[in-house]
Amino acid sequence: MKGNFMLKPKSKKKMNPQELGKIYKRQLDQAKQEFEQLEFPCESEGGEVKVVLTGRREIKTLTLAPEIMQGEKDRAEGLIIAVINQALTTVRDANIQLTDAVAKKFNAQYG
16 A cells, blocks of 8 residues: 555664763753853843843843932842842753753754
């Protein structure tokens, strides 16, 4: 019967675990190197505090609106801490997503 056949999936090349580990590490290192160049902006709800972190979790810029310096010191410090913590969480979550994406891509290729 024509057209009634099943295609066999391409067999994936068998590699030893050491080779696979090296390939995965290389892919992950490349992705992390690119990730470190990314920037992650965050700001307070009113926009009085803005921070930009890099993928390396370093503060690139910190901008304070002039009015924040006129107010209470405790409030200003609290806003700064909150925005930096929010940015750190954003970078951490993005890094987790990156690692998951690399693992899924690797498993699709070699799993």
